[in-house]
Amino acid sequence: xxxxxxxxxxxxxxxxxxxxxxxxxxxxxxxxxxxxxxxxxxxxxxxxxxxxxxxxxxxxxxxxxxxxxxxxxxxxxxxxxxxxxxxxxxxxxxxxxxxxxxxxxxxxxxxxxxxxxxxxxxxxxxxxxxxxxxxxxxxxxxxxxxxxxxxxxxxxxxxxxxxxxxxxxxxxxxxxxxxxxxxxxxxxxxxxxxxxxxxxxxxxxxxxxxxxxxxxxxxxxxxxxxxxxxxxxxxxxxxxxxxxxxxxxxxxxxxxxxxxxxxxxxxxxxxxxxxxxxxxxxxxxxxxxxxxxxxxxxxxxxxxxxxxxxxxxxxxxxxxxxxxxxxxxxxxxxxxxxxxxxxxxxxxxxxxxxxxxxxxxxxxxx
Amino acid sequence: xxxxxxxxxxxxxxxxxxxxxxxxxxxxxxxxxxxxxxxxxxxxxxxxxxxxxxxxxxxxxxxxxxxxxxxxxxxxxxxxxxxxxxxxxxxxxxxxxxxxxxxxxxxxxxxxxxxxxxxxxxxxxxxxxxxxxxxxxxxxxxxxxxxxxxxxxxxxxxxxxxxxxxxxxxxxxxxxxxxxxxxxxxxxxxxxxxxxxxxxxxxxxxxxxxxxxxxxxxxxxxxxxxxxxxxxxxxxxxxxxxxxxxxxxxxxxxxxxxxxxxxxxxxxxxxxxxxxxxxxxxxxxxxxxxxxxxxxxxxxxxxxxxxxxxxxxxxxxxxxxxxxxxxxxxxxxxxxxxxxxxxxxxx
Numbered sequence: 001x002x003x004x005x006x007x008x009x010x011x012x013x014x015x016x017x018x019x020x021x022x023x024x025x026x027x028x029x030x031x032x033x034x035x036x037x038x039x040x041x042x043x044x045x046x047x048x049x050x051x052x053x054x055x056x057x058x059x060x061x062x063x064x065x066x067x068x069x070x071x072x073x074x075x076x077x078x079x080x081x082x083x084x085x086x087x088x089x090x091x092x093x094x095x096x097x098x099x100x101x102x103x104x105x106x107x108x109x110x111x112x113x114x115x116x117x118x119x120x121x122x123x124x125x126x127x128x129x130x131x132x133x134x135x136x137x138x139x140x141x142x143x144x145x146x147x148x149x150x151x152x153x154x155x156x157x158x159x160x161x162x163x164x165x166x167x168x169x170x171x172x173x174x175x176x177x178x179x180x181x182x183x184x185x186x187x188x189x190x191x192x193x194x195x196x197x198x199x200x201x202x203x204x205x206x207x208x209x210x211x212x213x214x215x216x217x218x219x220x221x222x223x224x225x226x227x228x229x230x231x232x233x234x235x236x237x238x239x240x241x242x243x244x245x246x247x248x249x250x251x252x253x254x255x256x257x258x259x260x261x262x263x264x265x266x267x268x269x270x271x272x273x274x275x276x277x278x279x280x281x282x283x284x285x286x287x288x289x290x291x292x293x294x295x296x297x298x299x300x301x302x303x304x305x306x307x308x309x310x311x312x313x314x315x316x317x318x319x320x321x322x323x324x325x326x327x328x329x330x331x332x333x334x335x336x337x338x339x340x341x342x343x344x345x346x347x348x349x350x351x352x353x354x355x356x357x358x359x360x361x362x363x364x365x366x
Numbered sequence: 367x368x369x370x371x372x373x374x375x376x377x378x379x380x381x382x383x384x385x386x387x388x389x390x391x392x393x394x395x396x397x398x399x400x401x402x403x404x405x406x407x408x409x410x411x412x413x414x415x416x417x418x419x420x421x422x423x424x425x426x427x428x429x430x431x432x433x434x435x436x437x438x439x440x441x442x443x444x445x446x447x448x449x450x451x452x453x454x455x456x457x458x459x460x461x462x463x464x465x466x467x468x469x470x471x472x473x474x475x476x477x478x479x480x481x482x483x484x485x486x487x488x489x490x491x492x493x494x495x496x497x498x499x500x501x502x503x504x505x506x507x508x509x510x511x512x513x514x515x516x517x518x519x520x521x522x523x524x525x526x527x528x529x530x531x532x533x534x535x536x537x538x539x540x541x542x543x544x545x546x547x548x549x550x551x552x553x554x555x556x557x558x559x560x561x562x563x564x565x566x567x568x569x570x571x572x573x574x575x576x577x578x579x580x581x582x583x584x585x586x587x588x589x590x591x592x593x594x595x596x597x598x599x600x601x602x603x604x605x606x607x608x609x610x611x612x613x614x615x616x617x618x619x620x621x622x623x624x625x626x627x628x629x630x631x632x633x634x635x636x637x638x639x640x641x642x643x644x645x646x647x648x649x650x651x652x653x654x655x656x657x658x659x660x661x662x663x664x665x666x667x668x669x670x671x672x673x674x675x676x677x678x679x680x681x682x683x684x685x686x687x688x689x690x691x692x693x694x695x696x697x698x699x700x701x702x703x704x705x706x707x708x709x710x711x712x713x
Contacts, residue, residue: 115610
């Protein structure tokens with residue numbers, strides 16, 4: 001029970017015995033649709049354009065990976081979806097949850113969505129659990145924030161969830177405090193807390209970053225099991241491409257607050273159409289190649305206060321041409337189906353035998 | 367001790383009877399109980415845990431005993447609100463001063479040049495007009511206890527409310543509340559209390575306590591605000607918000623319990639300080655008014671007699687120290703008991 005069994009990973013979905021609620025009668029169309037989302041933060045140095053016109057669509061039970069380096073706006077974009085940004089943030093665009101715009105809802109309506117229909121798993125399970133409450137109390141609290149149920153009922157649901165995320169002897173562990181749990185166990189508790197209200201969307205903000213590598217794999221497996229058990233869709237924010245490859249069916253790559261590439265995981269990984277994605281993929285150390293140096297993308301991301309005109313990646317891009325500095329490219333349709341890239345030279349990328357090698361010093365750049 | 371041992375405890379060398387065959391057999395008999403449960407430790411509920419930690423804290427336990435004894439003694443001896451106590455004399459009626467008002471309590475046994483254990487008619491002696499000093503001290507203890515607990519309660523309540531609102535909401539709320547606090551802090555408390563006390567003189571100890579309480583929350587408010595400022599940025603607060611908890615729920619259920627340690631310690635210090643403040647006010651003649659009395663008033667009335675009749679001084683002083691100290695120890699124990707990370711077993 002403690003270690004999830006890989007073989008029974010595709011748990012029953014539609015009529016899963018564990019989901020307490022029959023799937024909702026859903027409106028037609030995508031589950032979550034983010035349209036042209038922008039987030040600005042006024043600071044003393046000027047306005048930080050943290051997110052600039054990001055759009056994506058999350059289908060029911062889909063897993064969307066959002067990838068990008070620190071400061072690319074991936075976390076801010078999802079915080080905006082949750083309505084968790086500080087008051088100073090200026091948000092524009094639309095976030096449609098089953099057709100309803102979350103950003104234009106009243107505060108109480110937003111609150112009723114948080115945790116109940118859109119749940120969040122935080123990065124650091126060491127600090128995201130309240131140290132003075134037992135695990136059971138915290139899980140029960142998550143239930144009772146939304147439903148007026150007796151504590152006994154909430155606690156039994158909590159035990160059920162702990163069992164689901166693979167914590168042994170869940171009933172007894174309800175009385176344990178967070179500090180009595182290891183990092184991986186706490187992240188399981190966080191997952192249990194996210195799914196306890198049977199949400200439609202789970203936003204996982206770097207759920208494995210604070211854990212060590214062996215535990216990461218277990219947590220990701222748990223995430224998949226749990227997703228299947230409660231029929232939820234996942235937005236997986238990470239900078240770990242390995243995590244995305246294993247879990248997501250679509251990938252959104254972000255750079256300097258914008259979506260620069262969007263497509264199915266397989267295509268983005270094998271045939272990137274944006275040099276930045278190619279650089280990310282090329283920088284992953286490979287166990288098969290002996291020796292050699294890591295291949296980072298040279299340079300640093302631009303300041304989000306004073307963005308240069310043109311493509312924000314052009315200063316670091318080996319494929320950059322003069323035209324790249326003139327206007328910032330939109331997401332172009334590429335040769336691949338449902339695969340868009342914000343690069344005017346995507347066709348050059350498509351012609352390369354292995355686009356992932358363009359950052360190597362020996363690469364012959366067209 | 368051996369006579370009170372519960373029958374189920376394993377007694378070495380005792381013959382094992384079938385009825386007493388040990389937990390394994392007993393567990394196996396019960397349907398649905400797994401035998402392996404013998405090796406698991408039953409998790410304690412948090413209330414059990416808190417009680418246990420508190421009782422293990424010797425200082426706290428001692429403080430609790432002293433505090434409760436003081437309360438029982440003060441209220442049962444001379445009675446309260448018309449209900450008579452077991453001590454025959456009352457604190458207000460003068461009588462003839464016998465033996466120069468010396469205390470008749472004697473704990474020195476006769477072989478150590480004493481009169482043997484004796485309580486006598488006036489164990490704590492008599493004051494200038496012959497009132498029984500034991501009854502007076504008990505009445506003073508009653509009033510002082512009432513005042514300090516009321517002040518502690520009121521000041522803590524206001525301090526937590528203002529500190530929590532300022533620390534959590536920040537912005538204008540914080541600015542307004544903290545400026546009010548600053549203004550109150552800059553004016554010496556004793557001066558305000560004295561002015562108010564002079565106006566309200568004679569309205570009784572409850573009014574006095576309410577007034578002190580209304581002024582005494584500033585330290586606590588600043589402490590609580592500081593705690594809230596740091597706690598509101600914690601990730602678990604963000605997690606609670608992501609869970610859909612409202613601001614009120616976050617304040618009360620997620621942040622406040624984390625600030626409880628600070629609040630409890632500060633509240634007990636407030637209680638102890640309130641006794642001192644009441645003493646100072648009564649000393650200045652602005653606190654409790656005669657014929658009623660308080661511990662502070664008793665001390666100030668007979669400060670001149672310190673050289674000649676010290677018992678008039680040190681009995682009330684003893685009770686002040688006992689109350690203040692025991693409350694502080696209780697607070698210390700409570701703070702430790704409420705901290706779930708506390709695993710250290712107190713010696």
